[in-house]
Every structure is written in structure tokens, then in C-alpha cells.
Amino acid sequence: MHDIRLIREAPDAFDRALARRGHPPAAAEVLAIDAARRAAIQAAEAQKAAQNAAAKAAGAAKAAGDAATFERLRAEMAAAKDEAARLEALAAAEDRRLTDLLLTLPNRPLDDVPDGTDESGNVELRRRGAPRDFPFQPREHFDIPAARAGLDFETAAALSGSRFVLLRGALARVHRALAQFMLDLHVTEHGLTEVNSPVLVRDAAMTGTGQLPKFAEDSYRTEDGLWLIPTSEVTLTNTVAGAILDEGALPIRLTAHTLCFRSEAGSAGRDVKGMLRQHQFEKVEMVSITTPGQSRDEHERMTRCAETVLERLGLPWRTMVLCTGDMGFGAARTHDIEVWLPGQGRYREISSVSVCGDFQARRMNARFRPGGGGRPEFVHTLNGSGLAVGRTLIAVLENGQEADGSVTLPEVLAPRLGGARRIAPDGTLA
RNA sequence: GGAUGGGUGGCAGAGCGGUCGAUUGCAGCGGUCUUGAAAACCGCCGAUGCGCAGGCAUCCGUGGGUUCGAAUCCCACCCCAUCCGCCA
Numbered sequence: 001m002h003d004i005r006l007i008r009e010a011p012d013a014f015d016r017a018l019a020r021r022g023h024p025p026a027a028a029e030v031l032a033i034d035a036a037r038r039a040a041i042q043a044a045e046a047q048k049a050a051q052n053a054a055a056k057a058a059g060a061a062k063a064a065g066d067a068a069t070f071e072r073l074r075a076e077m078a079a080a081k082d083e084a085a086r087l088e089a090l091a092a093a094e095d096r097r098l099t100d101l102l103l104t105l106p107n108r109p110l111d112d113v114p115d116g117t118d119e120s121g122n123v124e125l126r127r128r129g130a131p132r133d134f135p136f137q138p139r140e141h142f143d144i145p146a147a148r149a150g151l152d153f154e155t156a157a158a159l160s161g162s163r164f165v166l167l168r169g170a171l172a173r174v175h176r177a178l179a180q181f182m183l184d185l186h187v188t189e190h191g192l193t194e195v196n197s198p199v200l201v202r203d204a205a206m207t208g209t210g211q212l213p214k215f216a217e218d219s220y221r222t223e224d225g226l227w228l229i230p231t232s233e234v235t236l237t238n239t240v241a242g243a244i245l246d247e248g249a250l251p252i253r254l255t256a257h258t259l260c261f262r263s264e265a266g267s268a269g270r271d272v273k274g275m276l277r278q279h280q281f282e283k284v285e286m287v288s289i290t291t292p293g294q295s296r297d298e299h300e301r302m303t304r305c306a307e308t309v310l311e312r313l314g315l316p317w318r319t320m321v322l323c324t325g326d327m328g329f330g331a332a333r334t335h336d337i338e339v340w341l342p343g344q345g346r347y348r349e350i351s352s353v354s355v356c357g358d359f360q361a362r363r364m365n366a367r368f369r370p371g372g373g374g375r376p377e378f379v380h381t382l383n384g385s386g387l388a389v390g391r392t393l394i395a396v397l398e399n400g401q402e403a404d405g406s407v408t409l410p411e412v413l414a415p416r417l418g419g420a421r422r423i424a425p426d427g428t429l430a
Numbered sequence: 431g432g433a434u435g436g437g438u439g440g441c442a443g444a445g446c447g448g449u450c451g452a453u454u455g456c457a458g459c460g461g462u463c464u465u466g467a468a469a470a471c472c473g474c475c476g477a478u479g480c481g482c483a484g485g486c487a488u489c490c491g492u493g494g495g496u497u498c499g500a501a502u503c504c505c506a507c508c509c510c511a512u513c514c515g516c517c518a
Binding site: 038041042044045046048049052054055056057058061062070073074077078088095243244245246369371372373374375376 | 457475
């Protein structure tokens with residue numbers, strides 16, 4: 001959510017920021033509602049002050065035994081009260097209108113975010129790891145013999161429908177090993193605090209991180225009104241909702257491995273083969289809560305944490321700065337880390353690391369008290385995948401595939417796989 | 431699902447019709463003392479909105495109601511805790 005004062009002070013700059021994201025101007029409407037709201041507040045407060053004065057005088061008159069004055073003031077007070085109530089209701093309505101509008105406006109991009117309308121405007125920041133030179137035509141993950149035995153789309157479809165997968169045997173185990181490898185790396189080397197969170201949350205949590213009110217159709221909702229989280233960014237970030245933290249406690253760095261659920265409304269036909277895009281998947285997420293001064297450095301640090309996962313797994317990657325037109329709703333700047341998928345012959349998103357500034361903090365009222373004392377300020381929030389587990393499995397399979405149909409596994413996973421270094425063409429660990 | 435208790439300032443926790451935006455303790459900030467620190471002592475210290483400002487208004491879970499007057503009484507709802515039942 002936006003700071004109304006910022007829009008008041010520089011409405012043109014605000015609209016320019018929205019325009020950079022391809023969003024129509026909103027400042028004029030915001031300011032019109034704000035003006036109506038402030039006028040209503042002032043009128044209501046004036047009436048309220050009159051009511052209070054009359055009530056006080058009436059009390060005094062009663063104490064003094066002046067019945068006539070009391071009755072007169074009482075009538076005066078009652079009239080003021082009715083009028084105050086009417087104006088207060090008006091002020092509240094305008095305030096709600098303003099909030100409702102502000103909640104639907106996306107975050108402003110940082111100045112150094114490249115302009116663009118879609119992913120073609122993204123700018124490469126860096127890359128590492130050379131794609132392997134395959135002496136054969138590399139296959140997509142679902143066509144690799146070693147993987148086929150463990151990828152059961154038919155059974156998953158029977159159980160749950162399309163965009164679900166059931167992993168069996170070696171693949172299920174490698175998938176688990178990947179998630180645990182990531183978590184352990186973040187906890188032991190990157191200093192993040194491990195969290196195991198609920199995956200069902202209330203409206204307030206989804207609103208805090210920006211999924212609601214605008215993107216309700218992207219998530220699943222239970223019959224009793226809870227939401228299945230599309231990412232544990234929701235639970236991790238909302239751990240500080242409503243809080244006033246000590247500055248000394250920042251930055252707070254959290255990580256969690258959870259299931260994520262997405263309806264994938266509007267993505268019909270995209271990535272229908274294989275397990276790249278699923279309704280349900282697992283992700284190791286990272287979230288940082290920082291002071292405003294820390295957030296830019298933290299963004300870089302978090303990006304490095306995600307890149308490190310790929311480096312340890314020996315997977316080639318590149319990091320893109322998303323252009324204004326490709327960024328998510330709540331982000332001020334986003335780094336997408338893309339992993340090389342030889343079966344597709346291109347880089348695909350495996351992590352998205354965003355700094356949100358105070359955008360989410362305002363929505364969830366998350367603040368900190370500056371070290372020297374003083375008024376609470378909004379924290380900055382960041383989130384990033386570290387990494388999407390299913391997509392990492394795809395990358396491991398495609399990059400490790402051999403001519404004989406087997407898959408060579410990353411060395412760092414061996415301790416978690418009973419020492420196994422490969423998946424044989426028949427799908428067994430070896 | 432049934433029953434009970436409860437939601438008050440960063441935290442803990444009083445207050446139960448006016449003198450309460452709120453006692454007190456802790457934390458925080460400033461100071462005295464000290465070589466320095468600790469301790470002790472003194473002072474300050476909630477949030478939000480509106481206003482150029484003096485200041486005004488609002489906030490004791492939320493929304494209604496009673497009353498001249500509500501943190502305090504009544505109603506509804508939300509949330510939390512505990513016990514019972516069921517259950518991984």
C-alpha cells in the first residue's frame with residue numbers, strides 16, 4: 001500500500017511510476033477521494049468538538065442544579081451528536097474508499113529498474129556455469145529414461161486432475177534431498193532461521209503480502225474461508241504483521257520449506273507437459289525483514305543465497321533484473337534467477353528475489369522503533385525463492401542426463417542419498 | 431462440536447460509570463553519581479488522523495446500543511487461551 005502523503009506531495013511522479021509498469025494513472029482519483037475524505041474528517045471533528053463542549057457544559061449545569069440550562073444544552077448536544085454521527089459515517093466511507101483503491105495499486109519500481117513492457121525488457125545481471133556440451137540431443141525431464149519411472153502424471157491426474165504429479169522412488173527421494181540440502185545451506189551457512197509454518201491462512205495474511213484483494217482467483221480458498229498459501233512468503237512475512245520491532249533485532253532472516261498452491265488461472269496451455277508448472281509444489285523460501293537502510297544490500301545478499309544453491313548443485317544459471325513491465329504486484333525491484341534447461345535449450349525461472357520496500361509493511365502494519373528512540377517506522381520486506389524444489393529437480397535431471405538414459409546427480413546430494421551418484425536408466429538409485 | 435475464561439500502551443499488568451488516554455513494573459531515552467560500567471536516584475516516554483501552526487479529533491479486539499457522560503453497563507461479531515469430546 002502507498003503512503004498517501006507521497007501521492008499528495010508528488011502526484012505526477014506517482015503516476016509516472018505507475019506508467020512505467022504499464023498501469024494507468026491513479027493519482028487524480030486518489031487525491032479526489034483523499035480531498036473528500038479530509039473534508040469529511042474536518043467537518044466531523046468540528047461537529048464532534050461542539051458535541052463534546054455541549055456535553056461538558058450540560059454536565060456542569062446538571063451538577064449546578066440548573067435544570068433549564070441543562071435541558072437546553074442537552075438538546076444542543078443531541079443535535080450535534082446526530083450531525084457528528086452522520087459526518088463520521090461519511091468520513092469513514094471515504095476513508096474506506098481510499099484504502100480500497102490504494103490496496104489495488106501496485107508498488108512503485110525503484111529508479112534503477114529497467115523500463116520495459118514484458119520479459120523481453122529484462123536485463124541480465126550476471127551468469128555463471130557453462131551449459132554442458134551434450135554429444136546427443138538432450139531430452140526434457142519427462143522424456144529422460146531415468147526419470148520416467150518416477151514421474152507418474154497418470155496417477156496424479158486420476159487423484160487430482162491436471163497439473164499434478166506423483167513422484168515415486170528415486171525421484172521422490174532426490175526431491176526430498178534437494179529441499180533439505182537447500183534448507184540446511186541457508187540455515188548453517190547463510191544464517192537464516194528455519195521456520196515450519198502453516199499453509200492455511202486468513203484473509204489478513206493474504207492481504208498483507210498483496211495476494212488480496214486483487215489476485216483472489218490465483219489462490220485456493222477452503223470452504224471455511226482460509227487460503228492455501230501460494231508461497232510461504234505469505235506466512236514468513238506476516239510473522240511481523242502488527243509488530244513494533246526493536247531496530248537491533250533487524251535484519252530478521254527466515255527460511256521455510258513448504259507446499260505452495262496456485263490455481264494457475266490464466267496459464268492454460270502454458271508448460272502443460274512435465275512438472276514445470278503445477279497446482280501444488282514445494283519451495284524453500286527466504287524472507288528478510290530489514291530497516292529501510294538495509295534493504296538494498298539485503299536484496300543482493302538474498303540473491304546470492306539463491307545463486308549459491310545452484311552453484312553447489314553445479315547448475316548453470318543467469319540472473320536477470322526484471323523490467324518494470326514484468327515485475328510482480330508488490331515488488332520494487334526483482335531479480336529472477338534462471339537455470340539452464342538443456343532439454344528446452346533455454347533458461348527458465350527457478351527463483352524470484354524481490355525487495356518490496358515498505359509496500360507490504362504498510363499493508364500489515366509492521367514497524368520498528370529506531371535505536372535512539374522515537375517514532376516507529378515501517379520496516380522493509382524482502383522475499384525470494386531459495387529455490388523452487390520441483391523446478392530444481394527438473395534442472396538436475398536435464399543437466400545430468402547421459403546418453404545411456406541415466407542421470408548423474410550433483411555430488412552434494414550424495415550424503416542424503418546413501419552415497420548414490422546417479423539414477424540408472426531403469427529409475428533406481430545407483 | 432460442547433463448556434469456561436479472556437482481549438487495555440513495546441512487554442507485563444491495574445482500572446469495572448465522570449476526577450482515565452488511562453495506576454504501576456519492566457524496557458527505552460535524557461541526566462546525577464562514577465575513571466568507565468553496573469547499581470541507586472531524578473526526569474522524560476503510547477499510537478493514528480486532521481491542521482502551516484497553536485492545537486483539535488480518534489483509539490482500551492470490532493461494530494452497534496444504554497447514558498448528560500462508557501475502558502468500565504447491554505447486545506452481536508471477531509480473535510485468543512483452557513477444559514471436555516473427536517482425532518494425526
